[in-house]
Amino acid sequence: MPQPKEASAPPRPPDKKTAALLKKIDEAFFTFRFYPVAVKADAKKEAFEFLQQTYKTGDEPVRQLILYQFHEHLSKAQELKTMQNFEFFKRLNPNAEAAQLRIQVYRSMFNYHSSLEGLVELLHLLGNLGGDDAAKLLTHHLSFYSNIETEGMHLLRNAAIDALAHCPSPYAIRSLIRYVRYVDNEALLHRILDALGQVDKKLDTLKLPAWEKKKLREEIAHVLSQESKGTHYG
Numbered sequence: 001m002p003q004p005k006e007a008s009a010p011p012r013p014p015d016k017k018t019a020a021l022l023k024k025i026d027e028a029f030f031t032f033r034f035y036p037v038a039v040k041a042d043a044k045k046e047a048f049e050f051l052q053q054t055y056k057t058g059d060e061p062v063r064q065l066i067l068y069q070f071h072e073h074l075s076k077a078q079e080l081k082t083m084q085n086f087e088f089f090k091r092l093n094p095n096a097e098a099a100q101l102r103i104q105v106y107r108s109m110f111n112y113h114s115s116l117e118g119l120v121e122l123l124h125l126l127g128n129l130g131g132d133d134a135a136k137l138l139t140h141h142l143s144f145y146s147n148i149e150t151e152g153m154h155l156l157r158n159a160a161i162d163a164l165a166h167c168p169s170p171y172a173i174r175s176l177i178r179y180v181r182y183v184d185n186e187a188l189l190h191r192i193l194d195a196l197g198q199v200d201k202k203l204d205t206l207k208l209p210a211w212e213k214k215k216l217r218e219e220i221a222h223v224l225s226q227e228s229k230g231t232h233y234g
Contacts (some may be wrong), residue, residue, distance in 0.1 A: 001100040084108040127163030135172035165195035
């Protein structure tokens, strides 16, 4: 019986060989975090290009560490329902000095990765990494967004669907197809169908075997034709 690949294991502490690279990865995420107040657009772009290239060429532990960082930053979405003011940080750290708490408040005011626009960009950056691992992380966060009925979470849910459409992963495409079969929300249905339409147009550009492209195209054509007939089930 085949064993699960090691990528499904939690991130492991890096060895000395990857320590310097890990530091650069952390710096890249910090660059993203402090845009646009302390970091300009060019630096943010360079940071993501570095992450994308490192993810593409790195070994499995490095790729896991990058995905872990994406998860940690995207998880800031859970704090959107709570204003990060002085009392918020006081509850987290009752023994902290007032000056330190005020610094935390000030930083939180300008954190890009905990704003809707920053989280949306992070989702698209994650989709651009490609691969089934990145796609699975996208669906993991989409599951969270879909269980909270607020406008902010609806926005992130839609951004995650769009990111899945741009993710060059069979897992991402098949996830969208499955969602069509079971979604009840009409607006969400059309959002997913539009995403599948985008996927259909770019299938030939994906690095997949011809048989897999053919099968995916057939599955997409089926769900799109079902919708044109007035039903999206089955």
